[in-house]
Amino acid sequence: MAHPPEENLLKSGLILPPPPKPAGVYKPLLQVDNLIYVSGHGPVLEDGTLIKGKVGYEITVEAAKVAARQTGLTILATLKSNLGSLDKIKRVIKVFGMVNSTLNFEEHPFVINGCSELFAEIWGNENGVGVRSAVGMGSLPGNIPVEIEAVFELA
Amino acid sequence: MAHPPEENLLKSGLILPPPPKPAGVYKPLLQVDNLIYVSGHGPVLEDGTLIKGKVGYEITVEAAKVAARQTGLTILATLKSNLGSLDKIKRVIKVFGMVNSTLNFEEHPFVINGCSELFAEIWGNENGVGVRSAVGMGSLPGNIPVEIEAVFELA
Amino acid sequence: MAHPPEENLLKSGLILPPPPKPAGVYKPLLQVDNLIYVSGHGPVLEDGTLIKGKVGYEITVEAAKVAARQTGLTILATLKSNLGSLDKIKRVIKVFGMVNSTLNFEEHPFVINGCSELFAEIWGNENGVGVRSAVGMGSLPGNIPVEIEAVFELA
Numbered sequence: 001m002a003h004p005p006e007e008n009l010l011k012s013g014l015i016l017p018p019p020p021k022p023a024g025v026y027k028p029l030l031q032v033d034n035l036i037y038v039s040g041h042g043p044v045l046e047d048g049t050l051i052k053g054k055v056g057y058e059i060t061v062e063a064a065k066v067a068a069r070q071t072g073l074t075i076l077a078t079l080k081s082n083l084g085s086l087d088k089i090k091r092v093i094k095v096f097g098m099v100n101s102t103l104n105f106e107e108h109p110f111v112i113n114g115c116s117e118l119f120a121e122i123w124g125n126e127n128g129v130g131v132r133s134a135v136g137m138g139s140l141p142g143n144i145p146v147e148i149e150a151v152f153e154l155a
Numbered sequence: 156m157a158h159p160p161e162e163n164l165l166k167s168g169l170i171l172p173p174p175p176k177p178a179g180v181y182k183p184l185l186q187v188d189n190l191i192y193v194s195g196h197g198p199v200l201e202d203g204t205l206i207k208g209k210v211g212y213e214i215t216v217e218a219a220k221v222a223a224r225q226t227g228l229t230i231l232a233t234l235k236s237n238l239g240s241l242d243k244i245k246r247v248i249k250v251f252g253m254v255n256s257t258l259n260f261e262e263h264p265f266v267i268n269g270c271s272e273l274f275a276e277i278w279g280n281e282n283g284v285g286v287r288s289a290v291g292m293g294s295l296p297g298n299i300p301v302e303i304e305a306v307f308e309l310a
Numbered sequence: 311m312a313h314p315p316e317e318n319l320l321k322s323g324l325i326l327p328p329p330p331k332p333a334g335v336y337k338p339l340l341q342v343d344n345l346i347y348v349s350g351h352g353p354v355l356e357d358g359t360l361i362k363g364k365v366g367y368e369i370t371v372e373a374a375k376v377a378a379r380q381t382g383l384t385i386l387a388t389l390k391s392n393l394g395s396l397d398k399i400k401r402v403i404k405v406f407g408m409v410n411s412t413l414n415f416e417e418h419p420f421v422i423n424g425c426s427e428l429f430a431e432i433w434g435n436e437n438g439v440g441v442r443s444a445v446g447m448g449s450l451p452g453n454i455p456v457e458i459e460a461v462f463e464l465a
Contacts, residue, residue: 024264025271026287030248032190032308035342037249040288054258093340094347098290103258103364103413105449109334116335132336133350133459135408136449139260139291149288153342179419180426181442185403187345187463192404195443209413253445258413294415294446304443 005086005122009076012121017044017074019081023141028078035093036152038078042144043070052143056102059145061111064099067145068114075115075150076122090155091127092119098147100140108134115148160241160277164231167276172199172229174236178296183233190248191307193233197299198225207298211257214300216265219254222300223269230270230305231277245310246282247274253302255295263289270303315396315432319386322431327354327384329391333451338388345403346462348388352454353380362453366412369455371421374409377455378424385425385460386432400465401437402429408457410450418444425458 003011020041022028029038043051051067053059059067080086097112099105112134120128130151140147158166175196177183184193198206206222208214214222235241252267254260267289275283285306295302313321330351332338339348353361361377363369369377390396407422409415422444430438440461450457 024268024287024289025275025284026250027284028286030286032248037286039286040290093342095336096288098288099449100291101449103293103448104453106452108449108451113334120335129335129337131338131340131347131349131459132334133406133408133457134334134451135350135457136293136410136447137291138258138293138413138446138448139254139256139263141263141289142261143259147288147290149286179423179442179444180430180439181405182439183441185441187403192441194441195445251443253443255446258448291448292446293413293448294409294411294418296418296444297416298414302443302445304441 002124005089008122009086014073015046016077016080017046018048019077020044020074029082034154036154038075038150040147040149041071041074042147043067044074050142050144053145054100054102054143055145056105061107064111064145065114068111069118071146071148072115072118075148086122088155089152091153092123092130093151093153094130095132096149097132097134098137098140100145101136105136108136111146157279160244163277164241169228170201171232171235172201173203174232175199175229184237189309191309193230193305195302195304196226196229197302198222199229205297205299208300209255209257209298210300211260216262219266219300220269223266224273226301226303227270227273230303241277243310244307246308247278247285248306248308249285250287251304252287252289253292253295255300256291260291263291266301312434315399318432319396324383325356326387326390327356328358329387330354330384339392344464346464348385348460350457350459351381351384352457353377354384360452360454363455364410364412364453365455366415371417374421374455375424378421379428381456381458382425382428385458396432398465399462401463402433402440403461403463404440405442406459407442407444408447408450410455411446415446418446421456
């Protein structure tokens with residue numbers, strides 16, 4: 001039987017970063033019916049700073065995958081901070097993974113798996129995996145390597 | 156008490172551009188249940204022409220913010236033209252703000268605030284502010300500096 | 311009177327490619343209420359390989375439009391494979407068309423029309439046409455020229 005997300009988070013030993021304050025005129029998340037729309041998030045570290053660097057130029061593909069995982073943790077922090085508990089979320093609907101990469105970069109799915117594998121650890125291989133696009137941007141705010149927006153369904 | 160969107164628009168003295176005809180095989184907007192999905196819009200001026208130029212190369216970040224505001228006005232024109240009145244819209248759900256910028260550009264949130272601040276003027280600081288991503292594209296149609304797609308909720 | 315999508319597909323003589331297996335941790339599609347969310351798809355050929363090349367650099371705008379049409383066929387293959395029949399889909403809600411193009415490319419709507427015209431052939435000019443953005447990415451997975459994600463409504 002599946003374990004609740006909060007129990008999986010506890011067992012993982014993962015530490016969530018502080019939920020970021022919006023960097024502009026938007027809300028971190030918003031509810032419409034039984035869906036939670038989450039704004040684009042970057043990789044916030046435990047000290048509140050952001051991982052930076054263009055993938056394939058300033059940081060490696062492996063470091064970018066770590067950044068995608070950290071972006072996933074940042075989304076978890078926003079969910080937990082706003083909803084009180086990850087157990088309020090039943091499943092992942094959609095992940096839109098944006099990689100700030102060089103123009104000949106080809107490994108976007110590998111990078112964004114850093115976030116997707118985290119969500120699968122928390123919500124399981126069925127409910128933790130939704131639809132996804134993993135694509136390459138020309139640039140991202142503050143030169144972060146990864147920005148991810150997502151949609152979740154409430155329990 | 157909050158004023159209706161149309162009253163806020165009137166008070167603002169802002170003039171909406173002509174609603175653009177689709178530049179391809181798509182609808183300007185579409186209703187699903189109580190949501191209005193809006194296609195990607197560019198910055199249409201009152202004479203029907205588009206603001207052009209890559210941000211950080213052909214136009215400044217300040218000019219790009221003005222272009223994002225003009226893109227917001229263009230979305231308002233599409234909403235009003237298709238729904239009859241902005242009062243039909245209760246709140247902003249989502250803004251996806253795309254900036255056609257140089258590869259080292261970092262100020263996407265500042266640029267897209269041009270649109271977000273407009274929506275907050277029209278629908279207020281609570282209902283006019285939704286979730287958002289503000290990101291950098293490699294290129295945009297016709298070399299427009301900003302393209303924005305959005306989702307709104309009907310009243 | 312409108313013909314069913316499967317009848318239109320049959321009459322068209324078009325051959326669907328094999329539905330692609332996910333290239334990462336995601337589902338090809340997912341249902342939420344009466345909506346089908348489809349993951350980003352690339353242009354899969356009948357032999358299972360992908361069309362490749364950056365638009366305006368390695369492939370022409372005309373070849374890119376063909377790739378967008380092939381991407382549309384790939385989405386149809388995923389829909390049919392997972393739902394059993396295209397007749398299960400009532401209408402196209404949204405197409406997000408991403409073009410892997412040079413930084414001065416401007417013809418994204420022309421390219422993505424390759425997919426949109428296909429959907430209009432299958433579901434008709436009203437139900438087959440939804441909202442859309444057609445934009446330029448810095449890069450795409452495996453250097454595919456086009457990636458498209460979409461939302462459909464069930465019949």
